[in-house]
Amino acid sequence: MDKALQLHKAKRQAGGWLLAAAGMFIGLTVWQTVQPEMAGSTMIGLLKMMSEAALVGGLADWFAVSALFRPIPAFKPIPHTNIVARNQQAIADNLAQFVKEKFFHEQAIEALVARSAPAKALGLWLTEANNARRLSQYVADSLKGLLNVVYDEPIQQALRRSVERGLRKLPLAALLAGSLRLMTKDGRHQQLVNKLIDKLAAALQSEASQAVIADKLNGWLKTEYRRLEKILPSAWLSEQGAGIAVSAISHTLQDINDDPQHPVRLALNTQIERFIDDLESDEATAQKLDAFRNRLLESEALHQYLQRIWLDIHQWLMNDLAQPQGQVVTRLTVLFNDSGERLLADSTLQQAVNYHMGVAARYIAPELADFLTDHIRRTILGWDSAQMSRQIELNIGKDLQKVRINGTLVGGLIGGILFGLEYAIGQLM
Numbered sequence: 276m277d278k279a280l281q282l283h284k285a286k287r288q289a290g291g292w293l294l295a296a297a298g299m300f301i302g303l304t305v306w307q308t309v310q311p312e313m314a315g316s317t318m319i320g321l322l323k324m325m326s327e328a329a330l331v332g333g334l335a336d337w338f339a340v341s342a343l344f345r346p347i348p349a350f351k352p353i354p355h356t357n358i359v360a361r362n363q364q365a366i367a368d369n370l371a372q373f374v375k376e377k378f379f380h381e382q383a384i385e386a387l388v389a390r391s392a393p394a395k396a397l398g399l400w401l402t403e404a405n406n407a408r409r410l411s412q413y414v415a416d417s418l419k420g421l422l423n424v425v426y427d428e429p430i431q432q433a434l435r436r437s438v439e440r441g442l443r444k445l446p447l448a449a450l451l452a453g454s455l456r457l458m459t460k461d462g463r464h465q466q467l468v469n470k471l472i473d474k475l476a477a478a479l480q481s482e483a484s485q486a487v488i489a490d491k492l493n494g495w496l497k498t499e500y501r502r503l504e505k506i507l508p509s510a511w512l513s514e515q516g517a518g519i520a521v522s523a524i525s526h527t528l529q530d531i532n533d534d535p536q537h538p539v540r541l542a543l544n545t546q547i548e549r550f551i552d553d554l555e556s557d558e559a560t561a562q563k564l565d566a567f568r569n570r571l572l573e574s575e576a577l578h579q580y581l582q583r584i585w586l587d588i589h590q591w592l593m594n595d596l597a598q599p600q601g602q603v604v605t606r607l608t609v610l611f612n613d614s615g616e617r618l619l620a621d622s623t624l625q626q627a628v629n630y631h632m633g634v635a636a637r638y639i640a641p642e643l644a645d646f647l648t649d650h651i652r653r654t655i656l657g658w659d660s661a662q663m664s665r666q667i668e669l670n671i672g673k674d675l676q677k678v679r680i681n682g683t684l685v686g687g688l689i690g691g692i693l694f695g696l697e698y699a700i701g702q703l704m
Contacts, residue, residue, distance in 0.1 A: 278669040285676035292683045293333040299326035317698065324694040325687040332686020336679045344664045344672070359667055360660035367655035371648035379644030384636045394618055394628035401615025404608070411607035418603070419596040422589060439572055447568055448561035452554035459547060468543070469532055476528045479521050488521065489514045 303323040306313060313319055338347065343359055346352030359366070377383070400406050424430060458464050478484055531537045553560040571577055595601035618624060655663065668675075 278673075282669055282672045282676070285673040289333075289337070289676040289679035289683075292680050293330070293337065296326050296329035296333055296683055296687065299323075300330050321691060321694050321698075325690040328690025328693070329683045329687030332689070333679060333683035335686075336682030340672075340675045340679055343675070344668045357664070359664040363656065363658075363660050363663060366663075367652045370655065371652040374651060375644045375648040379640050379647070381637045381640055384640045385633055388629065388633040388636050392625070392629060393632050394625040397628075398615045398618030398625070401611050402619060403615075404612065407608045407611040407615065408604070410611055411604045412599075414607055415596045415601070415604050419593065422592060422596075426589060442568065442572060445568075446561075447564045448554045451564070452551050455547065455551050455554070459544075459551070464547070465535070465540075468540070472528045472532045476525050476532075479524055479528075485514075485518065485521055489516070 300323060303319060303326065307319065307323070341347055342356040344357070346357040401410070425434065458467075527539075531539050534540070554564075592603070595603050598604075618628065658666075
């Protein structure tokens with residue numbers, strides 16, 4: 276049933292009990308006037324006093340309930356009526372503060388996270404194929420919308436200008452020097468150097484590399500020693516020379532790899548250190564880097580190349596995202612599903628996720644509480660006071676009408692008790 280109809284029905288019931296009490300009181304009074312010999316009847320006196328008390332109780336509760344929501348009388352209200360509308364500011368402030376203190380303090384948020392076990396719930400939800408696909412489709416739709424926004428020409432121009440301004444302001448020398456300092460701290464770069472040497476040695480020892488070197492040597496012999504090449508086995512010499520060169524280089528690389536104090540390695544370290552020092556202190560080096568960056572940013576060919584790449588990527592993504600079974604959606608579905616299974620299978624991971632979600636919730640709780648409570652306060656203050664009273668009455672008015680009925684009945688009962696006391700005292704005297 277509609278709340279307005281429920282309230283109307285409750286008011287009719289409360290009014291009916293009040294009218295019944297008033298009718299009984301008026302009827303008994305008239306009867307006593309018309310039939311004077313009945314004025315001393317004990318039963319008539321009891322009923323009249325009960326109806327009178329019920330009428331007083333019902334009217335008092337009617338006034339109390341009505342005074343909450345409307346002025347009484349409407350043309351010139353007496354004090355302390357229309358309470359809800361007159362206290363709109365206090366209601367807004369108190370309700371907002373109540374919500375903040377009882378629902379958004381850190382302990383409540385922490386208890387909520389602990390009870391809900393969000394990691395396990397998330398894992399269960401993601402293991403459902405339909406849920407994983409729905410989430411994937413949502414991400415795909417969001418990405419498609421973002422791509423449409425970025426594809427807009429004015430937005431592209433604004434983004435390009437912003438990126439270009441940001442890149443021009445970057446201190447390249449300081450950033451590169453700091454990065455190299457971190458990479459070379461405590462000899463971290465030596466592992467990378469070793470891997471590069473291993474890769475280079477393996478590449479040199481391959482048959483394809485030796486064939487290339489032999490071919491180069493053969494071509495050199497034919498060019499530089501044409502006459503001698505005609506009487507010498509140049510192909511065989513080239514193959515042997517390539518083998519010797521590869522062997523020599525490989526042994527040299529192996530020596531560098533095995534010896535942390537090899538001169539070549541030390542020279543490389545010295546050059547890296549000198550380059551870092553130049554980046555940090557040499558203004559000319561910094562200017563060269565900045566000039567190189569500016570030439571790249573001003574290169575029309577580079578801009579066109581990047582634009583073509585962007586257009587190809589954008590077109591491919593848009594076509595794929597438009598398909599329900601596209602690669603992006605399919606791969607995201609598998610990723611989300613696998614993530615859900617890992618969450619369910621790994622209790623340690625669940626604990627870690629729950630902990631960090633709790634930390635995040637406690638962190639954002641104050642900000643979220645301030646935002647929501649301010650929203651509640653502003654929303655209530657933005658309501659029309661009469662409409663606010665009406666909405667509150669629709670939600671709790673039905674129960675308040677029960678208070679009126681109870682007031683009528685309790686008043687009648689108290690009237691009967693008082694009459695009984697009066698009658699008993701009269702009999703004793």
